[in-house]
Structure formats: structure tokens, C-alpha cells
Amino acid sequence: MGNSSSTNKITPRDKAILDLKVQRDQLEKYQKRISVITNREKEIAKECLRRGDERSAKLALRRKKYQESLLEKTDAQLAQLQILTSDVEFALVQKDVLFGIQQGTQVLKEIHREMGGIENVEKLLGESEEARAYQEEISELLANKMSNQDEDEVEDELEALEAEVSGVKLPEAPGNRIDLTEEQKAARAKERARRRAQERAAGQAAEPMAA
Amino acid sequence: MTMATDSSTPNSDFQFPPLYNFPPFFTLQPVLATRKSQLQSWSSLIQSYCRHHRLWTLTLVDALETPLFNNTKLSRRLSLRDARAIIDWMTTPEGDSRAEWIPTTGKKPSRSDEYSEAGKCWIYWKRPEEWASALEEWVDRTGQKGTVLTLYEITEGDATRREEFWGMDSTLLAKSLAVCVKRGKAQVFGAEGSEGVKFF
Numbered sequence: 570m571g572n573s574s575s576t577n578k579i580t581p582r583d584k585a586i587l588d589l590k591v592q593r594d595q596l597e598k599y600q601k602r603i604s605v606i607t608n609r610e611k612e613i614a615k616e617c618l619r620r621g622d623e624r625s626a627k628l629a630l631r632r633k634k635y636q637e638s639l640l641e642k643t644d645a646q647l648a649q650l651q652i653l654t655s656d657v658e659f660a661l662v663q664k665d666v667l668f669g670i671q672q673g674t675q676v677l678k679e680i681h682r683e684m685g686g687i688e689n690v691e692k693l694l695g696e697s698e699e700a701r702a703y704q705e706e707i708s709e710l711l712a713n714k715m716s717n718q719d720e721d722e723v724e725d726e727l728e729a730l731e732a733e734v735s736g737v738k739l740p741e742a743p744g745n746r747i748d749l750t751e752e753q754k755a756a757r758a759k760e761r762a763r764r765r766a767q768e769r770a771a772g773q774a775a776e777p778m779a780a
Numbered sequence: 781m782t783m784a785t786d787s788s789t790p791n792s793d794f795q796f797p798p799l800y801n802f803p804p805f806f807t808l809q810p811v812l813a814t815r816k817s818q819l820q821s822w823s824s825l826i827q828s829y830c831r832h833h834r835l836w837t838l839t840l841v842d843a844l845e846t847p848l849f850n851n852t853k854l855s856r857r858l859s860l861r862d863a864r865a866i867i868d869w870m871t872t873p874e875g876d877s878r879a880e881w882i883p884t885t886g887k888k889p890s891r892s893d894e895y896s897e898a899g900k901c902w903i904y905w906k907r908p909e910e911w912a913s914a915l916e917e918w919v920d921r922t923g924q925k926g927t928v929l930t931l932y933e934i935t936e937g938d939a940t941r942r943e944e945f946w947g948m949d950s951t952l953l954a955k956s957l958a959v960c961v962k963r964g965k966a967q968v969f970g971a972e973g974s975e976g977v978k979f980f
Contacts, residue, residue, distance in 0.1 A: 579967055579969045579978060583976075584969065584970065586928040586976075587928045587930065587970050587974075587976035590928060590929070590930045590933065590976065591932075591970070591974040591976070593930075594930050594932040594933060594936075594974075597932075597936075598932075
């Protein structure tokens with residue numbers, strides 16, 4: 570048929586399943602036919618009774634009974650066919666599962682082979698352990714090389730850092746500039762001048778002591 | 781199967797549109813614009829009527845007696861000529877290809893006049909390609925890809941009783957499956973009369 574169906578082939582197995590299912594359908598159709606017949610016989614029996622023909626009514630009912638017994642028999646056969654089709658389909662699923670397991674195992678094996686077996690892994694782990702030990706040795710050597718002075722400095726810095734971390738946090742300086750009025754500027758200049766004079770006085774007082 | 785008049789009784793009654801109780805609706809109007817909207821209304825009425833009663837085909841002479849074309853309350857009915865004109869319009873692309881005449885003879889007549897009085901036609905409330913998609917959707921939804929299904933169990937089986945395509949005319953099913961096959965979604969195989977289909 571179309572070129573697109575080249576990958577999707579109908580296998581002989583599919584045909585066998587189809588045959589099974591067609592059989593099943595035929596049984597179903599047969600059952601439908603029988604139920605139509607039994608209904609008709611019932612109608613006939615009713616009709617006969619209405620006419621007072623009891624014998625014919627009985628005959629019709631007998632025919633109906635027989636058809637019903639056939640229906641029961643086909644029920645069993647239908648069930649059998651249905652079980653068989655389900656079994657076949659389930660077997661197909663099982664086959665797929667098996668195939669999947671096979672594929673998975675193969676891939677797993679391949680990956681293991683690429684890893685080069687247990688000995689290789691052990692060897693690699695040993696090597697990595699060795700390298701780590703070597704690195705540790707180097708670190709130790711380097712640590713011993715440090716002089717006492719260096720260590721002191723390190724400790725000082727640590728203390729300073731600790732103080733910074735745990736110490737009081739200073740309030741932040743205001744970001745914006747404060748505009749001062751003329752009056753305030755004048756007041757500040759005066760204040761500054763006063764402080765400088767004080768400082769100078771203190772400096773002169775201290776000098777004679779140094780001298 | 782073709783005229784499932786008896787199977788329609790268990791369904792609840794079909795709700796006719798208000799237009800159905802408007803007497804002029806039953807005579808095709810000569811003015812082009814009016815006529816076109818009338819054709820459209822008839823087309824959608826026929827489609828929803830067939831969808832409701834699950835009719836796949838209409839045989840015009842029989843259908844003229846059904847409530848679809850015969851409003852007993854108004855004692856108005858559509859004439860055969862007008863009904864045929866409506867179906868004719870429905871077969872055109874303008875009518876959305878919602879109908880198709882079923883040829884009685886082997887040759888494909890071009891005009892509807894060539895049909896006998898009992899013109900029979902498909903009413904496509906779903907076109908074959910729409911049915912194909914519905915079938916594909918159903919197979920997908922029920923996880924039946926790769927399983928072999930008989931055509932009988934698709935349209936008559938207990939498993940599909942609730943599907944829209946249950947009881948579908950076997951010819952229409954074959955047409956729809958042909959679309960699936962063309963799309964590469966399915967393969968039909970098996971002997972004539974007992975075909976099966978496998979969806980991929």
C-alpha cells in the first residue's frame with residue numbers, strides 16, 4: 570500500500586489474532602440472532618394464547634427453550650475464545666517485556682565492560698586514596714613552614730575579624746548632605762576655631778613635659 | 781441500519797430549533813441571500829438531527845415522512861425537490877461538504893437529477909477524516925495501539941457502546957479507516973467481510 574506502511578508490517582501473527590477475533594465476532598452475531606429468535610417465539614406464544622391455541626403456544630415456548638439452551642452453550646464457547654485471545658495478547662506483552670529485559674541487561678553489561686571490571690575499580694580507588702594522602706602530606710609540610718611571627722599576625726587578624734563580626738555595629742552615616750543655613754555655618758566655624766585653640770593650648774601644655 | 785428509526789425511540793426527543801416552527805422555512809426562498817441562510821439552517825438542522833438519532837445516511841423519500849422534513853404540527857413539509865436542493869448544496873464545498881450522494885449505479889453521476897427518486901446520501905455530521913481522527917483518538921485513549929481490532933468490534937462491540945461511532949455504517953467506517961491508512965496510522969487487512977485493523 571502506501572510508502573508509510575513499510576515500517577508497520579502486518580505479521581502472520583496479527584492475521585491469526587484477527588481470525589480468532591472474527592470467530593468471536595461471529596459467535597456474538599449468532600447470539601444476537603438467537604436472542605431475536607427467542608423474542609419472536611415468545612411473541613408467537615403470546616399471540617397463540619390470545620387466540621386460545623394452547624398447543625401452538627407450548628410448541629413456540631419449547632422452541633424458545635431450545636434456542637435458549639443453544640445460547641447458553643455459545644456463551645461458554647465465547648468465553649473460551651475470549652480467554653484465548655486475551656492469552657495470546659498477554660503472551661505478546663510478555664514477549665515484549667522479555668525483549669526489554671534482554672536489551673537492558675545488554676546495555677548494563679556493556680557499561681560494566683567499559684568500566685573495566687572490579688579490579689580496575691579497586692585499583693582506581695587505591696590510586697585516588699594514595700593521591701589524597703600525598704596531598705595531605707603536602708598541606709602539612711606547608712603548614713609547618715610558617716614562622717611564629719606569621720602565626721601571630723594570623724591570630725591578630727582573626728581577632729580583629731571576630732571583633733568586627735560579633736562587635737557592636739556602628740550606625741550608618743547619613744548618606745545625604747545636610748544643607749546648613751548661614752547662621753549654622755557661622756556657628757560651626759566659631760566652634761571649630763574654639764576647638765583648635767583648645768588643642769593648641771593643650772599641645773603647649775604638654776610640650777614642656779616632653780622637653 | 782441505514783434508517784435507524786426504531787433505535788431512535790429510546791433517545792430523548794430531539795429539540796428542534798425555533799426556526800422549525802416558522803412556516804416559510806419549509807419552502808426554499810428565491811432571494812439569493814435569504815436562500816443561502818436558509819440552506820445553512822437546514823444543513824445544520826439535518827446534521828444535528830442525524831447526530832441525535834445516529835443516522836449515517838438519509839433516503840430522501842423516506843426521510844420526507846420523518847419529523848425532520850415533515851412538521852405535522854404546522855402541517856408543513858419540505859418538497860422532494862427542495863430537499864434535494866438542500867442536500868445538493870450540502871455536498872458542495874460551500875456547504876462544507878457535509879453530505880455525499882451515494883451512487884446507485886456504478887458510474888459516478890455529476891448531477892443529482894440522474895439519481896432515482898429514492899436519492900440516498902451520506903450525512904456527514906462528521907466527515908470521514910473527522911471520524912478518522914476520532915478513531916485515532918479513541919485507540920490512543922484506550923491504549924489499543926498495536927492491537928488487532930475487527931471492524932465489527934469497533935462499531936458493534938460492547939467496549940465502544942459509549943463512543944460516538946458505535947453503530948456506524950460499515951461503509952463509512954471503511955472510508956474513515958482508509959483515511960487513517962493514508963495518514964500511515966493504521967493498516968486494514970484480512971478477508972472481505974471480516975477485515976481487521978491495526979493502529980500504529
